[in-house]
Amino acid sequence: MDIKLPSLQALVRTIQQVPAISPRHIHKVAHFFLTMNTLEREQFCQTIMTSCKNLEECVTCCSWKEVSGTCLFCDDPKRDKTIICIVETWHDLCSIERTNSFNGVYHVLGGSLNPLEGISPEDLTLMTLKQRVLAGGCKELILAMNQTPEGEATTAFIAHMLKECSLNMTCLARGLPVGGSLEFMDKLTVHKALTERRAF
Amino acid sequence: MDIKLPSLQALVRTIQQVPAISPRHIHKVAHFFLTMNTLEREQFCQTIMTSCKNLEECVTCCSWKEVSGTCLFCDDPKRDKTIICIVETWHDLCSIERTNSFNGVYHVLGGSLNPLEGISPEDLTLMTLKQRVLAGGCKELILAMNQTPEGEATTAFIAHMLKECSLNMTCLARGLPVGGSLEFMDKLTVHKALTERRAF
Structure with missing residues (x-):
């Protein structure tokens, strides 16, 4: 950050923690939050807080489940x-x-x-x-x-x-991805696809 | 979203509003929020709320300034x-x-x-x-x-x-970007660079 505004720097540093936002887009995301009105911003933060509070890991399979509900997988007969x-x-x-x-x-x-x-x-x-x-x-x-x-x-x-x-x-089976061309595949994938070939 | 968890769906829908996060990464970002502890999450939301409240548009140049401060550009002698x-x-x-x-x-x-x-x-x-x-x-x-x-x-x-x-x-001047090769440039850029050429 080049612009010397402490609040802006704090906002940018917070956004930087989020994975999958490239450094090129940090300013765009900061601008998104800045142009929201206060109510929208509150709702945004509120949903994050509430949703995360309502979810927990299943003790058996360790995937996410509603705190108040059963596991979608382990408890499905x-x-x-x-x-x-x-x-x-x-x-x-x-x-x-x-x-x-x-x-x-x-x-x-x-x-x-x-x-x-x-x-x-x-x-x-x-x-x-x-x-x-x-x-x-x-x-x-x-x-x-x-x-x-x-x-x-x-x-x-x-x-x-x-x-x-x-x-x-x-x-999992290894081989060519559906839609893939031999031409563009790495040699290890082609090797696996060849050695692990199956009856047509 | 395929997983039928209302809280997770609400979280994903909220994150989807943010620009510059590709649909492929939505689950990764949701996971980032879910694995934070409550205090970290509160601090995250708090910083967004406070930073945005502390910033406003300058009435002259419409760029961002601290509410309590002067414009970095318009008020710089x-x-x-x-x-x-x-x-x-x-x-x-x-x-x-x-x-x-x-x-x-x-x-x-x-x-x-x-x-x-x-x-x-x-x-x-x-x-x-x-x-x-x-x-x-x-x-x-x-x-x-x-x-x-x-x-x-x-x-x-x-x-x-x-x-x-x-x-x-x-x-702004139009022409070849620094580090660019003629070979990879679109024809309009090359045309502009040629017609707007300058003394060496």
Whole structure:
């Protein structure tokens, strides 16, 4: 910030905390708040406060649920509790839900192992997962972590942690994304698509 | 939103109002608010409320000033009040200030003319500008609107509105951006750079 207005600097610093707003757009967002009237601004802040107060993590799967309600997944009698899909974050869960092709339950880790950023196994919900699996009733674990170095390290860690539970562990299929061209794909993806080819 | 949690939906709808957050990142931002503790969240909202309350538009140049303070530009005795640089928005003003190469004063229009989005001359601070120019004391007007169809329409409108004031009106130089290659430049820019060439 170049403009020497303390209130403006405080506003910009606050907005900078929010992820996914690029530094190029900080001034645009500041302007958005400044041009709201006081009532609109109060309503904006009020909704954030109230919504967040009304949500909590489910003690079983660690995804979000209404404080006053039941878990959309764990407490749904139509869902198959014997298949647990492990995802890194809640947005990954949303990506899977959006497909309408999974009817089991979830386990949200809350991130992936990242020693450089100081994220160790204790920072994730791994103990909850282990207890959940040890409690029995689970037949298949889908390791749906991202295809990043961190995601793969987390997958390996979980596979190792639960190897004695003699569970059916699966992972997401790897290959060409739908709509993708061979030409523009990295060589590792093409290699995986080739070696893991299937009957037509 | 696919997940049927009313509080989460309210939170997402609130965040969707903020410009410059892409739909892909809405869940990430919601997660950011949800994982804050109540105190941090209160401080976040409090800063937005207080900062915005402490800022107001300067009645002369329409840029932001502290309610309790003077305008950084209009009330600065070191600035040349005879040169007014007209910009569309406050972020454009910041872009110019960042260069440290302008010592005049500003006039913030609050946008550009855009009939398709219903932005007509009355929605901009054009009347304030006209009164300011008619009050005298201004020798040069720099028309620093963006090189977009809307920006150029606004430039033409202002030039026409003030044509009887016999002022020295200038606009920003057009040509190759610093660091740009001819190869990647659109033909209109190359044409302008060529026709408006200057002595080396």
